[in-house]
Amino acid sequence: MIRIPTERIDRFIEEDIPYIDLTSMVLGIGDCSGRMEYFTREDCVLAGASVVRQIMERIGCRVVEGHDDGAKLKSGEVFLVAEGSAANLHAAWKVCLNVFDHLSAIATMTRKMVDAAHRANPHCEILTTRKSMPGVKDLMTEAVMIGGAYPHRLGLSETVLVFEQHLAFLGGFDAFIERMPEFRARCIEKKLFVESGVEHALDLAKAGVDGIQLDKIPAVELKDVVEQIRAVNSHITLIAAGGIGLKNAEEYAGTGVDGLATTAPFAAKPMDMSVRIVPSL
Template sequence: MTFSPLPAIMLEPTVRAALLEDLGRAGDLTTDAIVPIGHRATTVLVARQSGVIAGLDLAMLAFRLVDQDLEMVVERADGSHVGQGEIIASVSGPARAMLTAERTALNFLCHLSGIATATASIVAAVRGHDQKIVCTRKTTPGLRTLEKYAVRAGGGSNHRFGLDDAILIKDNHIAIAGGIRPAIERARAGAGHLVKLEVEVDTLAQLEEALALAPDAVLLDNMSVDDLRQAVAMVSGRAITEASGRITLDTAAEIAATGVDLISVGWLTHSAPILDIGLDYPHASGE
């Protein structure tokens, strides 16, 4: 799978804010007291466990924002599968700046690599089927763009990025509107000609009602495997089918076998554990 890196202009505000949060009001008291000015070093970013890498541009930016003289040489690019102990990149330059930026760089790299690794695991679980694994809007506030990038690095795809991407009519919309029909009719009346419309259904009866109004997609929420199989047959290609709700590595293949088009998984972004990556100091040179 190929995917494009995010432009630096999209990354810098988030990385800058994270560095400023860490530097506080007085800077790095520990490093400034211990490491001499002008001391230079070379360190390596090492995977402490196997997984998929994502977030190297953020790590590089964290180092460069602290000191432009820091250089990072990437050995294993975003989207790469790495083994335990494998070197991902090396960082060279002023030691003070390197240590000051270390935690911010690692926070981004470990978090996003964890998401990429989790995504790759569920993509592997449905291999042999045609489904796409997609993420949701259950993201860390302020990090959605980055977390959705990490999903792509892991071989997944993105659902909508925000409320303005598409219309997704959920159970509360239906309840307030007074039913599926009025909800869809009102939504369609207010939508632009390029806006897709998806409706969430919990039962096959709701699905039948929704299909009569020709939505672009149907979200089959928390349905049993048997109901999902029947739902796919009912839709028969008239809309995109999306399975959602408590999908795990153990259940993903069975759900994929029902023939749904998409499997959306919230825990990829809201609960994926980090990938343990460290900045190791094999040698240094002083000036």
């Protein structure tokens, strides 16, 4: 999946342990050998396993068994076991748990949305936007990919996507259409996408854009809009966006669009996961 550099892993650790584990030091238990088990109290899709293994290795713990990313877990299931000194186990405990419960929540929500969309349209994909929390885009992107979705747009350098505010600087929609040949010549290796409501969708399809992001159109209206656009340009890519989540993903996928752009997985409530740490026998 996504490569997480060692420097990133070290920052995750330092965020929780800036200097020392004062509690383990005061209690004098640091050198004792122990065993740590991670388990879930909810059914979920596991994410964060590859990152946690890197964290464990940097801290000095040994992962002796564990599930891989993407595993479907049942409530009560142990999904990772590690061994090491009490100091190292306690150092890994919380940072790894935080990775697991946040990323697994995103992966689980994503998987539910993917399954919902595919029930209505097997060719409609879930696409997560760049509205992720700053600083953790790599982790959140990996989680949605584990859940079966694709990143819609990871940054401004990646795709050409024209919004209403761009058109304002060009003199409006008509001016954009007039200059489209000029813009297409500048992005010859890229596709040209435009976000639009109902009012300009057909004009964009006739003008020959590669794709339209149909924003905030109710699903009950969108199907007719999609059919009209496809009648003009059968090869155009259509993405629905705006307010799409688990409750309406299936309905929107049924309109015939190619993808659903959403931020919903990023707001998933962390999974209820926990840890047992015990001395080695």
